[in-house]
Amino acid sequence: MEKHNGGERCENIYLPQVAVIKEIIEETRNIKRFILQYEDKSLHEEYKRDGQFFEITVFGVGEIAISIPYSPSRKDSFEFCIKKTGKVTxxxxxxxxxxxxxLRGPFGKGFPYEEFKKRDVLIIGSGVGLAPVRPMILRILxxxxxxxxxxxxxxxxxxxDLIYKEDLISWSKVEDVEILYALNKPTSKVAAHAGYINDLLTDLELDWSNSSAIICASPRRIKAISKDLLKQGMKGTDIYTSLETHMRCGIGKCGHCKVGSKYMxxxxPxxxxxxxxxxxxxx
Ligand SMILES: Cc1cc2nc3c(=O)[nH]c(=O)nc-3n(C[C@H](O)[C@H](O)[C@H](O)COP(=O)(O)OP(=O)(O)OC[C@H]3O[C@@H](n4cnc5c(N)ncnc54)[C@H](O)[C@@H]3O)c2cc1C
Ligand code: FES
Incomplete structure (x- = not known):
């Protein structure tokens, strides 16, 4: 905060920092990965890997919330996976x-990384839902x-239609890490289950009473999977998700994201x- 004309002039929390698109990777037919770097590169040094999403502005068009798929191999840039759905995307x-x-952010409460320690971990990402869980996967690995x-x-x-296909293959080579695929349509590219995620759960050899899970999918699917995880012996408080709703300010001021008594x-999220x-x- 700096002094101005005898009063205090606050930093404008709505003012985005300018970032440059360094690389664009076509992940699927409707999802692209954007590698962004702040114009002022020193801003990357201040990022402490907290938060769950950024607000990205396309100047003259609008601002949208996008999860942070932070990558440890890119310390001077951010990666965002964006699905084409409407005006801004x-x-x-x-x-x-x-x-x-x-770019404004980071905002929001992230996954409780510390709580997952010394436990078996199940992480499920459906479609672009692999993006919000990727930082946790990388941190755990x-x-x-x-x-x-x-x-x-x-x-x-x-x-x-899967994002991070190469990551999934490289993660499968890490000791004691199991990668499974649940696809609607069969494929010859990897060994995959053609059907629902739920079908895979009973065969997982996890210590269910000492497991934590993250599910990023549609709310209907999250609930269906969670019900089956509860049947295996997991507690509802050990199953996490990152939810999506319409957001504006990202900082609890505008009320746009209020759902029930919660500001998402x-x-x-x-x-x-x-x-x-x-x-x-x-x-
Ligand atoms: C915390 C958070 C993290 C997100 N992370 C990602 C991410 O990593 N990658 C990604 O591709 N998307 C992500 N989203 C969703 C993304 O914000 C929306 O897709 C985007 O705002 C759509 O903007 P648009 O102008 O392109 O679409 P619009 O023209 O505004 O809308 C197109 C359609 O999508 C619906 N829609 C718009 N925004 C949302 C929303 N937030 N939730 C549900 N439906 C919506 C509209 O009702 C409409 O039917 C995230 C959302 C939140 C809240
Ligand atoms: S987005 Fe404004 S209060 Fe949450």
Whole structure:
């Protein structure tokens, strides 16, 4: 905060920092990965890996919430996986390397990494839902010895619709990490279950009473999977998800994201299953 004309002038929390698109990777037919770097590169040094999402501005079009798939191999940039769904996401999909966007964040409560230590971990990402869970996967694999067995399930309509296909293959080579695929349509590219994620759960050899899970999928699927995990012996408070709703400010001021008694941007977007059940039925 700096002094100005005798009063205090606050930093403008709504003012985005300019970032440059360094690379664009086509993940699937409708999802692109954008590698962004702050124009002022020193800002990357201040990022402490907290928070769960950023607000990305396409200047002249609008601002959207996008999860942070932080990568330890890219300390001076961010990666965002963005699915084309409407006005702003279409606009960013039409941008090119060298174009500039705005970044505000990080915002929101992330996954409770410390609570997962010394436990078996199950992580499920469906479609673009692998993006919000990727930082947790990378962090757990960086400190592999601190966790029990790790199972990661990637799910999509087809193998081609999966994001982070190369990561999934390289993670499968890490000791005591099991990668499973649940796809709607069969594929010859990997050994995959053609069907629901739920079908895979009973065969997982996890210590269910000492396991933590993350599920990022549609609310309907999260609930269906959680019900089956409860049947295996897991507690609702050990099952986490990152929920999506319409957001604006990202900092608990505008009320746009208020769902029931919760502000999704500050009370979430990460909730455990018991907290999720207290939200209105659309979640
Ligand atoms: C915390 C958080 C993290 C997110 N992380 C990612 C991510 O990593 N990658 C990604 O691709 N998307 C992510 N999203 C969703 C993304 O914010 C929306 O897809 C985006 O705002 C759509 O903007 P648009 O202008 O392109 O679409 P619009 O033109 O605004 O809308 C297109 C359609 O999508 C619906 N829609 C718009 N925003 C949302 C929303 N937030 N939730 C549900 N439905 C919506 C609209 O009702 C409409 O039907 C995240 C959302 C939140 C809240
Ligand atoms: S987005 Fe404004 S209060 Fe949550």
């Amino acid at each position: 279409n606009a960013i999909h039409n941008m090119k390397v060298g174009d500039k966007v705005g 960086e400190n592999r010895e601190e966790f029990g067995k790790v199972v990661i399930i990637g799910s999509a309509l087809t193998y081609e 941007c500050v009370d979430g 990460v909730f455990n299953y018991e907290e999720m059940l207290e939200l209105p039925p659309e979640f």
